[in-house]
Amino acid sequence: MTIHWCGTGLSAIPGLRRLIEGGHEITVWNRTPEKAEEAVGDLTNRIMAFSVDALSAEVQPGDVVVSMLPGDWHVPLAEMCIAKGAHFVSSSYIAPEMRALDGAAREAGICLVNEVGLDPGIDHLMAHHLVADYRASDECDADNVLSFISYCGGIPKHPNPFRYKFSWSPLGVLKALRSPSRSIRDFSELNVARPWHALSSYTAPLPAPETFEVYPNRDSIPFMADYGFDADWKVKEFVRGTLRLNGWAEAWGDVFAEIETLEGPEGEARLREMSDSFWAENAYEEDEPDRVVLCVSLRAEREGMPVWHKTYVMDAWGDARGTAMARLVSIPLSLVVEAVMNREIPVGVTPAPGDPKLVQRLLGEIDRLAQHLQVVDHL
DSSP: OEEEEOOOOOGGGGHHHHHHHTTTEEEEESHHHHHHHHHHTTTTTOEEEEOOOHHHOOOOTOOOEOOOOOOOGHHHHHHHHHHTTOEESSSSSSEEEEEEEEHHHHTTTTEEEOOTTTTTHHHHHHHHHHHHHHHHHHTTTTTSEEEEEEEEEEEEOOOTTTTBBBBSHHHHHHHHOOOOOOEEETTTTEOOOOOOOGGGEEEOSSSSOEEEEEEEEEEHHHHHTTOOOOTEEEEEEEEEEEEEEEHHHHHHHHHHHHEEEEEHHHHHHHHHHHHHHHHHHHBBBBTTOOEEEEEEEEEEEEEEEEEEEEEEEEEEBBBTBHHHHHHHHHHHHHHHHHHHHHTOOOOOEEEEEEHHHHHHHHHHTTTTTEEEEEEEEEE
């Protein structure tokens, strides 16, 4: 059984190196083999120039294909895996086109696993654990009012005037600022066209409590079912969102104003110009530490009083092992690759696993990746 790891960008390396050092049979694929050699050439010489045709010629039934490539490659590679009887793993959100492959994957008896990085990924594991913990408690009651939040952000450990730094092209961040979101607030759907229209404040229960700016992203609502919320639960708040340093919205005010005016090809060209400028002015310096903060919280209230309230809080930063972002994206993914090889993941299209024993084991491994990880019981 061979792991075919496709893509050796910055966020891919720790997990890839972990699997190679663990003795797995791995072929590394990258569009520029020289860049892959720089990243892992000290560990392996099994490095190939990536193309779908070349990869397809090498993949055998039972192999695992890992895609750390841009998102538009995932579905073509997953389709190739179905045809070849191989498994597929990526850290990206499940696109509708990927979800549509579920029946074919089940019929082929293979796993197409997604959402197993940081966010999405570690946040899913924390949510599954909290929901299972709440269900097992004496306080679990269909009459309770529930509030769920999940906020994650990559931020500079040493704040700069822009209140943000980039470890790769800023274009993705800029495009995300144009994306609408859907969440639950005060028992109703909250639909927002731009993130800064729903900006709020959140105090993370770190050892020294710290306040951040937060906003909802993407569509949170389908994750209620994914996390095992009962259809009859009374949900006051349910939001998956992004966390930023205090002062971020003010520092980015001119950026927001300009983004609102951009349209068509000219707008896309201007976004690229802005991206290049931000990269030149606010990229991480070599060996400058990044930071990742992730908080996932579930609170149950009865008659206006909290009866159950726990929060997973994680704080990690770059150190001698490399960046926090790279560790927290690629190492969880590498752990799930091993779970696929051990037949611990069901066939079909799936997100991060919800099986309690596997969740517990993965979170135990993730504990080693962060400088601080704990479950805070607020009551």
